[in-house]
Amino acid sequence: xxxxxxxxxxxxxxxxxxxxxxxxxxxxxxxxxxxxxxxxxxxxxxxxxxxxxxxxxxxxxxxxxxxxxxxxxxxxxxxxxxxxxxxxxxxxxxxxxxxxxxxxxxxxxxxxxxxxxxxxxxxxxxxxxxxxxxxxxxxxxxxxxxxxxxxxxxxxxxxxxxxxxxxxxxxxxxxxxxxxxxxxxxxxxxxxxxxxxxxxxxxxxxxxxxxxxxxxxxxxxxxxxxxxxxxxxxxxxxxxxxxxxxxxxxxxxxxxxxxxxxxxxxx
Amino acid sequence: xxxxxxxxxxxxxxxxxxxxxxxxxxxxxxxxxxxxxxxxxxxxxxxxxxxxxxxxxxxxxxxxxxxxxxxxxxxxxxxxxxxxxxxxxxxxxxxxxxxxxxxxxxxxxxxxxxxxxxxxxxxxxxxxxxxxxxxxxxxxxxxxxxxxxxxxxxxxxxxxxxxxxxxxxxxxxxxxxxxxxxxxxxxxxxxxxxxxxxxxxxxxxxxxxxxxxxxxxxxxxxxxxxxxxxxxxxxxxxxxxxxxxxxxxxxxxxxxxxxxxxxxxxxxxxxxxxxxxxxxxxxxxxxxxxxxxxxxxxxxxxxxxxxxxxxxxxxxxxxxxxxxxxxxxxxxxxxxxxxxxxxxxxxxxxxxxxxxxxxxxxxxxxxxxxxxxxxxxxxxxxxxxxxxxxxxxxxxxxxxxxxxxxxxxxxxxxxxxxxxxxxx
Numbered sequence: 272x273x274x275x276x277x278x279x280x281x282x283x284x285x286x287x288x289x290x291x292x293x294x295x296x297x298x299x300x301x302x303x304x305x306x307x308x309x310x311x312x313x314x315x316x317x318x319x320x321x322x323x324x325x326x327x328x329x330x331x332x333x334x335x336x337x338x339x340x341x342x343x344x345x346x347x348x349x350x351x352x353x354x355x356x357x358x359x360x361x362x363x364x365x366x367x368x369x370x371x372x373x374x375x376x377x378x379x380x381x382x383x384x385x386x387x388x389x390x391x392x393x394x395x396x397x398x399x400x401x402x403x404x405x406x407x408x409x410x411x412x413x414x415x416x417x418x419x420x421x422x423x424x425x426x427x428x429x430x431x432x433x434x435x436x437x438x439x440x441x442x443x444x445x446x447x448x449x450x451x452x453x454x455x456x457x458x459x460x461x462x463x464x465x466x467x468x469x470x471x472x473x474x475x476x477x478x479x480x481x482x483x484x485x486x487x488x489x490x491x492x493x494x495x496x497x498x499x500x501x502x503x504x505x506x507x508x509x510x511x512x513x514x515x516x517x518x519x520x521x522x523x524x525x526x527x528x529x530x531x532x533x534x535x536x537x538x
Numbered sequence: 539x540x541x542x543x544x545x546x547x548x549x550x551x552x553x554x555x556x557x558x559x560x561x562x563x564x565x566x567x568x569x570x571x572x573x574x575x576x577x578x579x580x581x582x583x584x585x586x587x588x589x590x591x592x593x594x595x596x597x598x599x600x601x602x603x604x605x606x607x608x609x610x611x612x613x614x615x616x617x618x619x620x621x622x623x624x625x626x627x628x629x630x631x632x633x634x635x636x637x638x639x640x641x642x643x644x645x646x647x648x649x650x651x652x653x654x655x656x657x658x659x660x661x662x663x664x665x666x667x668x669x670x671x672x673x674x675x676x677x678x679x680x681x682x683x684x685x686x687x688x689x690x691x692x693x694x695x696x697x698x699x700x701x702x703x704x705x706x707x708x709x710x711x712x713x714x715x716x717x718x719x720x721x722x723x724x725x726x727x728x729x730x731x732x733x734x735x736x737x738x739x740x741x742x743x744x745x746x747x748x749x750x751x752x753x754x755x756x757x758x759x760x761x762x763x764x765x766x767x768x769x770x771x772x773x774x775x776x777x778x779x780x781x782x783x784x785x786x787x788x789x790x791x792x793x794x795x796x797x798x799x800x801x802x803x804x805x806x807x808x809x810x811x812x813x814x815x816x817x818x819x820x821x822x823x824x825x826x827x828x829x830x831x832x833x834x835x836x837x838x839x840x841x842x843x844x845x846x847x848x849x850x851x852x853x854x855x856x857x858x859x860x861x862x863x864x865x866x867x868x869x870x871x872x873x874x875x876x877x878x879x880x881x882x883x884x885x886x887x888x889x890x891x892x893x894x895x896x897x898x899x900x901x902x903x904x905x906x907x908x909x910x911x912x913x914x915x916x917x918x919x920x921x922x923x924x925x926x927x928x929x930x931x932x933x934x935x936x937x938x939x940x941x942x943x944x945x946x947x948x949x950x951x952x953x954x955x956x957x958x959x960x961x962x
Contacts, residue, residue: 326848327847328844328847352847352848353846353847353850353851353852353853354850356847356848356849356850357850357852362848362849363848365844365845365848369842369844369845369848370841370842370845371837371838371841371842371845372841373837373841373954374834374837374838374841374956375956375958375959377956377958377959377960378834378837378956378957378958381834381958382831382834382835382838382849382851383849385831385834385835385838385849385850385851386850386851388831389831389832392830392831392832394832395827395830395831395832395859398826398830398831398832399823399826399827399830409958413958413960416960417960420960426960429959429960429961430956430959430960430961432954448849449849452849452850
């Protein structure tokens with residue numbers, strides 16, 4: 272089923288080492304548009320390292336990561352972190368929430384459109400003079416933010432500092448901020464960590480909504496198996512930096528190598 | 539029952555006030571009470587018990603009044619918090635009124651009956667610091683880059699104007715944009731090496747940068763005049779009209795043009811309005827910038843740099859613009875300073891100046907524009923007005939800082955209004 276949509280991301284023989292320790296070892300996988308691809312594995316398997324390589328926070332030791340964006344192709348391994356977000360339109364969230372706590376919820380979302388707003392304000396000069404083009408663009412951005420806030424039920428908190436929100440709301444806001452970048456690839460690093468079951472199912476609904484209604488591929492790192500098995504189309508399993516299995520959820524559930532990695536092998 | 543409670547409270551308050559009076563006595567008995575004086579042939583002691591008694595009485599009743607007003611004696615735990623909240627209310631709800639009063643006072647100040655040369659001079663000084671504070675607010679308050687060498691840009695602005703005037707005979711108005719430009723350039727020069735640094739490390743490097751500039755000015759004798767400084771810096775003219783008693787042949791002076799009696803006060807008042815205008819423009823600029831994408835990017839950078847990278851904000855450009863724009867305003871203020879004094883030397887640009895400007899921004903409340911105004915008035919104005927206290931002046935300065943930091947650890951105005959709102 273994954274093949275019906277165009278290829279979005281091709282990771283080929285990716286390796287990353289920290290002073291001799293191979294954290295990611297020769298990992299290859301593909302991700303497709305309008306698909307949720309989950310990366311799972313026990314603690315320390317190198318999942319977050321893969322994300323950090325994809326988003327440019329780490330420079331990989333070897334391997335290529337290609338992002339297909341219509342006609343265009345981006346070599347992610349050669350790009351700087353903020354360029355990946357700006358040009359290749361890869362958005363991410365963090366394991367420990369990284370919002371701008373003293374700025375209001377709405378401001379957090381408006382900042383996500385920084386580059387578009389910068390261009391519209393003629394790199395501040397036009398904005399200082401109060402050009403109409405900037406004002407219109409700002410309105411547009413606020414409308415986009417409002418759309419996502421309504422979607423995530425955060426509209427009533429729009430003018431409060433983001434740091435005042437509850438933990439679950441902050442998690443949602445971080446995803447909302449990433450979506451306000453209008454990304455083609457959304458990387459979520461343990462979005463369900465610390466959420467209660469109700470919030471978890473809320474999150475699943477949101478992710479399915481994004482998948483259905485927006486042209487975006489989702490990469491998901493998650494430990495909560497009910498989330499992973501419930502919503503992902505394809506699963507990649509890592510252990511000690513190596514890929515040990517991949518396939519649709521049904522096949523992963525029964526894969527002996529995966530069971531061994533999670534539960535230990537039988538003597 | 540309630541009667542007894544009240545009685546009990548009153549006893550508590552009385553005890554509290556007595557304790558305050560006791561502390562005041564202990565503090566003042568030696569500081570105010572005795573004083574050494576020169577007597578023929580020996581050093582004598584003069585007593586001033588009346589001062590001690592007056593301060594003890596003032597402390598006792600002041601404290602009693604304070605405690606009554608705030609009614610805080612019951613919730614001892616949050617004593618300072620209660621006071622702080624009251625001040626916040628003043629900052630939050632009456633903010634517009636405060637602003638209007640401040641602006642009106644500023645505009646009408648030279649016309650007020652008590653305004654003599656001295657008052658206007660102090661006001662000019664306070665406004666210079668307000669302008670510097672607003673400039674530094676971009677770097678420290680918005681972008682969150684702790685800059686301990688801000689005075690370097692002030693020096694660059696002053697010296698660019700002074701040197702241009704000295705070597706090329708250019709006037710204040712021609713040099714003003716250049717001074718800002720040079721300072722902004724130095725801001726970028728400083729910005730580049732410190733891009734990777736944050737917090738304490740950044741503070742140390744900027745501190746070093748400030749000293750480097752001062753030492754260069756001090757030692758480059760042939761060009762800057764070293765410790766002798768530069769004198770004879772031209773004064774700013776009012777649309778080409780100078781403020782001279784006897785204008786040079788063929789030109790008009792301010793008083794001859796308007797056919798009024800010559801007064802040396804004219805120039806003082808003109809300088810006052812000049813810095814008021816410059817500060818006002820700075821303020822408008824910074825308020826405007828804060829609501830533009832660049833301002834939001836600065837604030838986002840202060841909050842979390844990693845998150846900024848993840849949403850595509852270029853941290854290099856963002857930091858450099860903050861340094862450059864902050865430095866530019868210091869440059870403008872610097873060239874005003876040079877022009878007002880008529881003489882500058884490296885002495886005027888020591889680390890103490892940086893520290894005072896930073897103190898103004900921090901005490902005012904990081905990122906708050908009106909906070910800077912209040913902090914400048916309190917720190918600069920109050921220390922100038924307390925000049926009669928002589929050696930106790932710095933004591934007052936220190937006490938003020940301690941008091942503000944105890945009551946308002948986040949600065950006088952810590953309230954932050956969002957730059958865009960969804961619900962009005």
